[in-house]
Amino acid sequence: xxxxxxxxxxxxKIIAQEGTSILDxxxxxxxxxxxxxxxxxxxxxxxxRLCGVEIDGGRMVMSCLxxxxxxxxxxxxxxxxxxxxxxxxxxxxxxxHMDCLACAAANDCxxxxxxxxxxxxxxxxxxxxxSDKGLPIDxxxxxxxxxxxxxxxxxxxxxxxxxxxxxxxxGFINRGFKTVIGTFGNKPFTESxxxxxxxxxxxxxxxxxxxxxxxxxxxxVQTTCVYCGVGCGIYLGVAGDKIVNVRADRERPTNEGSLxxxxxxxxxxxxxxxxxxxxxxxxxxxxxxxEWDEALELIAxxxxxxxxxxxxxxxxxKCTNEENYLIQKFTRAVMETNTVDHxxxx
Amino acid sequence: xxxxxAYQQEAASVWEELNSNDMPLITVGNATCGRSAGSIDxxxxxxxxTAEIGIDCNVIEVGCIGLCYLEPxxxxxxxxxxxxxxxNVTLKQVKKLVADYLVNDQIPPKLVIGTIGEEKIxxxxxxxxxxxxxxxxxxxxxxxxxxxxxxxxHYLANSGYSGLTRxxxxxxxxxxxxxxxxxxxxxxxxxxxxxxxWTFCREAESDQKYLICNADEGDPGAFMNRSLIxxxxxxxxxxxxxxxxxxxxSVGYIYCRAEYPLALERLRLAIQQAEENGLLxxxxxxxxxxxxxxxxxxxxxxxxxxxxxxxxxxxxxxxxPTPRPPFPAVSGLWGKPTIINNVESLACVGLIxxxxxxxxxxxxxxxxxxxxxxxxxxxxxxxxxxxxxxGISLRELIFDIGGGVPDGxxxxxxxxxxxxxxCVPEELLDIPVDYDSLNEVGTIMGSGGVVVMDESTxxxxxxxxxxxxxxxxxxxxxxxCRLGTKQMLTILEDIVEGRGKPEDIDLLxxxxxxxxxxxxxxxxQTAPNPVLTTLRYFRDEYEAHIYEGKCPAKQCKEFITxxxxxxxxxxxxxxxxxxSNAIIGEPKKLHWIEQExxxxxxxxxxxxxxKFFSVEIRTGELKEEPA
Ligand SMILES: Cc1cc2nc3c(=O)[nH]c(=O)nc-3n(C[C@H](O)[C@H](O)[C@H](O)COP(=O)(O)O)c2cc1C
Ligand code: SF4
Ligand code: SF4
Ligand code: SF4
Numbered sequence: 017x018x019x020x021x022x023x024x025x026x027x028x029k030i031i032a033q034e035g036t037s038i039l040d041x042x043x044x045x046x047x048x049x050x051x052x053x054x055x056x057x058x059x060x061x062x063x064x065r066l067c068g069v070e071i072d073g074g075r076m077v078m079s080c081l082x083x084x085x086x087x088x089x090x091x092x093x094x095x096x097x098x099x100x101x102x103x104x105x106x107x108x109x110x111x112x113h114m115d116c117l118a119c120a121a122a123n124d125c126x127x128x129x130x131x132x133x134x135x136x137x138x139x140x141x142x143x144x145x146x147s148d149k150g151l152p153i154d155x156x157x158x159x160x161x162x163x164x165x166x167x168x169x170x171x172x173x174x175x176x177x178x179x180x181x182x183x184x185x186x187g188f189i190n191r192g193f194k195t196v197i198g199t200f201g202n203k204p205f206t207e208s209x210x211x212x213x214x215x216x217x218x219x220x221x222x223x224x225x226x227x228x229x230x231x232x233x234x235x236x237v238q239t240t241c242v243y244c245g246v247g248c249g250i251y252l253g254v255a256g257d258k259i260v261n262v263r264a265d266r267e268r269p270t271n272e273g274s275l276x277x278x279x280x281x282x283x284x285x286x287x288x289x290x291x292x293x294x295x296x297x298x299x300x301x302x303x304x305x306x307e308w309d310e311a312l313e314l315i316a317x318x319x320x321x322x323x324x325x326x327x328x329x330x331x332x333x334k335c336t337n338e339e340n341y342l343i344q345k346f347t348r349a350v351m352e353t354n355t356v357d358h359x360x361x362x
Numbered sequence: 363x364x365x366x367x368a369y370q371q372e373a374a375s376v377w378e379e380l381n382s383n384d385m386p387l388i389t390v391g392n393a394t395c396g397r398s399a400g401s402i403d404x405x406x407x408x409x410x411x412t413a414e415i416g417i418d419c420n421v422i423e424v425g426c427i428g429l430c431y432l433e434p435x436x437x438x439x440x441x442x443x444x445x446x447x448x449x450n451v452t453l454k455q456v457k458k459l460v461a462d463y464l465v466n467d468q469i470p471p472k473l474v475i476g477t478i479g480e481e482k483i484x485x486x487x488x489x490x491x492x493x494x495x496x497x498x499x500x501x502x503x504x505x506x507x508x509x510x511x512x513x514x515x516h517y518l519a520n521s522g523y524s525g526l527t528r529x530x531x532x533x534x535x536x537x538x539x540x541x542x543x544x545x546x547x548x549x550x551x552x553x554x555x556x557x558x559x560w561t562f563c564r565e566a567e568s569d570q571k572y573l574i575c576n577a578d579e580g581d582p583g584a585f586m587n588r589s590l591i592x593x594x595x596x597x598x599x600x601x602x603x604x605x606x607x608x609x610x611x612s613v614g615y616i617y618c619r620a621e622y623p624l625a626l627e628r629l630r631l632a633i634q635q636a637e638e639n640g641l642l643x644x645x646x647x648x649x650x651x652x653x654x655x656x657x658x659x660x661x662x663x664x665x666x667x668x669x670x671x672x673x674x675x676x677x678x679x680x681x682x683p684t685p686r687p688p689f690p691a692v693s694g695l696w697g698k699p700t701i702i703n704n705v706e707s708l709a710c711v712g713l714i715x716x717x718x719x720x721x722x723x724x725x726x727x728x729x730x731x732x733x734x735x736x737x738x739x740x741x742x743x744x745x746x747x748x749x750x751x752x753g754i755s756l757r758e759l760i761f762d763i764g765g766g767v768p769d770g771x772x773x774x775x776x777x778x779x780x781x782x783x784x785c786v787p788e789e790l791l792d793i794p795v796d797y798d799s800l801n802e803v804g805t806i807m808g809s810g811g812v813v814v815m816d817e818s819t820x821x822x823x824x825x826x827x828x829x830x831x832x833x834x835x836x837x838x839x840x841x842x843c844r845l846g847t848k849q850m851l852t853i854l855e856d857i858v859e860g861r862g863k864p865e866d867i868d869l870l871x872x873x874x875x876x877x878x879x880x881x882x883x884x885x886x887q888t889a890p891n892p893v894l895t896t897l898r899y900f901r902d903e904y905e906a907h908i909y910e911g912k913c914p915a916k917q918c919k920e921f922i923t924x925x926x927x928x929x930x931x932x933x934x935x936x937x938x939x940x941x942s943n944a945i946i947g948e949p950k951k952l953h954w955i956e957q958e959x960x961x962x963x964x965x966x967x968x969x970x971x972x973k974f975f976s977v978e979i980r981t982g983e984l985k986e987e988p989a
Contacts, residue, residue, distance in 0.1 A: 062685040062840075063840045063841070064840070078685070100879060103846070104842055107841060107845035108841060144869075145849060145853065168841075169844065171839070188680055188682070188838060188839075191834060191838055192835060192837075192848070193838075193844060195836075195839075195844060
């Protein structure tokens with residue numbers, strides 16, 4: 017069994033498992049420590065330098081890199097800590113393309129959250145020289161865009177693609193102030209090995225990597241992705257009678273918050289005008305819309321004539337396991353053949 | 363072991379013969395510094411010339427003796443004579459040198475620097491009695507410039523690998539103990555006690571440990587490690603084998619930048635020689651210790667000299683520092699305990715095992731023992747590679763060894779420790795050169811770069827220059843370093859270009875401290891040093907730029923104007939050279955400069971003959987009020 021430690025953070029008594037970072041322990045207990053480059057799914061990086069805390073009155077350490085220990089006393093704020101965080105944040109804001117009103121991340125932006133937490137003051141910001149990078153936005157990907165002028169170079173996207181997706185489509189390019197995130201050779205996303213899964217997009221703490229259609233959902237419906245047999249847990253965002261976005265279910269053991277490109281972005285077909293909503297029957301060489309009863313009767317009458325080797329069934333990966341079971345059972349028991357397969361490659 | 367002893371004896375007689383032969387011995391400094399002064403052609407010319415005249419002689423190529431400003435350096439030893447060292451022997455001088463000295467025994471006075479040996483020749487000074495060399499103590503560099511670096515025999519004949527044999531005799535614990543007694547602190551920058559770092563690694567349980575030699579030497583203007591490798595590569599190899607043995611590491615890496623092709627060539631040959639002679643490989647000298655050395659070429663990023671970035675680079679990743687702990691001594695290369703030591707530190711390990719801890723600690727201060735190699739550059743007469751006892755004063759280093767500031771200019775400041783070192787003003791020149799004293803005044807020892815500045819250096823521009831370097835070399839990972847250095851750089855650019863604001867001085871200080879306190883690795887933690895120390899010692903220069911619209915050193919274009927004085931006789935030189943057509947005047951009449959047209963290139967100041975001295979640079983004139 018993992019050991020548990022008792023510690024205090026800002027006077028609050030906390031129990032945390034061995035190996036937990038102080039930052040995670042604090043966040044789990046509703047104590048906010050500013051952070052930009054930390055993500056619970058990824059290895060700690062220690063790059064943004066915002067999550068500094070004091071342990072037992074000692075030197076400032078990064079809470080994402082320090083793990084809990086028995087009896088330690090953690091302070092998440094002090095004048096020294098505040099000064100370090102304030103300057104780091106001021107530098108980030110002076111470097112950031114602050115077009116918050118038009119930004120896809122405006123309601124979910126770590127930079128704005130931390131500024132509010134620290135109480136960033138405009139007159140102090142005015143002392144700094146704002147940077148005007150004017151870098152081109154990569155809009156090549158159909159589902160998301162990348163705006164390097166908003167990127168805080170936290171590296172979360174890089175680590176996501178390495179650690180979670182296992183693909184390594186992204187990396188750091190250039191050095192110093194010119195450091196940017198990019199694909200191999202800094203090519204557009206669509207010319208790289210990127211699979212458009214969007215894992216990086218959902219983890220980007222700001223609006224640098226942002227979905228192209230940030231539609232706000234009125235409510236969410238928990239369900240299972242219909243694309244393949246993995247059965248990833250998702251939440252469908254619904255506005256009116258339409259599905260407007262998809263979000264992965266972090267609690268579902270099958271996918272633990274991850275999705276592939278189809279599950280995340282492939283929902284346009286639902287409301288697509290070309291989608292079939294009624295059965296079609298070919299009459300005189302032309303498809304003609306029909307009612308379900310007519311269609312099913314026609315199928316049943318043809319099936320009766322097609323038992324044995326004439327018949328083959330190909331099941332869909334979009335069906336559930338139960339549906340797939342029924343198809344093979346039907347094929348063998350009713351249609352009297354073993355010729356049954358499954359695409360499982362969608 | 364016996365094989366080595368036999369080989370050492372054989373090497374000793376080869377060396378003996380070379381030096382006492384009736385054939386003259388000619389050595390030519392042929393390290394990178396010599397080569398850039400043309401030494402390769404000089405070697406060929408000497409061979410051709412002596413062949414033509416029909417003199418049999420041994421010509422060998424050696425490393426750098428540190429007097430880089432005198433390259434190409436040629437030394438000639440004739441039978442029964444001390445060795446005579448000649449400097450600035452360019453291709454044109456070869457014929458004369460051979461004819462005068464080799465044939466006629468006449469020493470060309472313009473070329474001679476000094477003699478090496480017991481006896482004297484006329485009034486030629488002894489080389490090591492010269493002011494530039496006398497205060498030096500050459501230990502790590504002892505063989506550099508005297509042996510042929512491609513010859514294992516030369517190394518063996520000069521106590522080479524005797525440290526290794528002793529190391530195998532006394533065993534790992536005793537080696538660590540001696541290095542501790544010697545008080546060896548890392549020569550690569552931080553000055554961390556070598557034995558302590560080693561002990562962490564020795565105590566770490568692992569089936570595999572690594573030793574890495576840091577030969578990245580990314581500081582601009584530094585060449586201590588390069589010269590050592592080029593002049594005496596086996597000294598590093600011996601130090602590495604001993605250290606590997608002490609640590610229980612079976613693989614060593616040398617991380618050397620690809621811009622050091624000669625050093626890499628020397629290392630490859632030395633490794634091959636060591637392998638062929640059982641000094642590397644399995645069961646070295648019958649000790650049952652196995653050790654091999656691999657070379658990894660770096661692409662020349664300053665940050666790759668930082669331990670964790672260096673490890674990332676060897677692993678094939680982008681060279682970006684990673685947080686410590688875990689320290690490399692516990693979990694380093696491929697997650698295994700790894701010790702990283704600088705070239706000079708490892709060469710010192712060899713010296714300690716050759717000569718003992720007490721010998722090593724003879725020189726130095728209480729907490730900084732031994733000697734330190736230093737690249738002395740900038741506005742100093744004798745620039746080059748020097749080795750001094752720790753604790754020598756900056757004044758002795760600059761004025762005795764360095765010969766002071768050239769062209770009758772006044773000394774202004776000295777920067778120690780490379781691009782992230784601080785600068786020290788004249789008042790503090792008597793402080794000793796050791797790790798702790800330099801830290802106290804706000805600078806660092808670093809790897810031993812020393813840059814001298816004279817009165818013509820603008821300290822704000824100096825700070826800007828180094829911040830520009832730090833900003834460009836930052837790996838970009840952490841916020842204070844990536845954005846803080848850029849912000850500071852922009853402010854400094856504003857100040858030198860006339861856009862400084864009164865609140866900028868405090869802002870620079872605030873940012874500088876935040877970058878130092880908040881950065882992840884040593885690059886960011888030290889990058890503001892040039893700014894903070896100039897703010898500490900030369901604050902008036904910042905104020906002059908911002909408040910008075912003046913650059914006291916008369917360097918920043920925005921703040922200076924050129925004027926022609928009444929002493930002008932109208933020779934027209936300036937007029938003809940001015941590319942902006944800003945100079946007006948008739949022949950033989952007083953000229954003047956149309957300020958609106960002047961681009962401040964300074965060519966008029968350069969070309970006006972010294973006897974007239976009619977162009978003056980003024981600062982603080984024709985300048986609008988600061989914004
Ligand atoms: C930005 C940066 C650059 C460095 N460059 C070098 C270098 O070129 N050579 C070197 O030996 N140490 C360099 N260091 C210091 C190394 O990180 C390390 O402390 C040293 O190699 C350890 O060896 P030592 O203990 O023998 O000095 C650098 C450190 C930093 C932060
Ligand atoms: S979308 Fe997926 S594959 Fe593409 S870069 Fe992001 S994480 Fe990697
Ligand atoms: S794109 Fe987003 S996740 Fe990636 S480094 Fe920039 S801010 Fe971080
Ligand atoms: S201090 Fe600078 S060089 Fe070091 S990790 Fe941070 S950004 Fe990179």
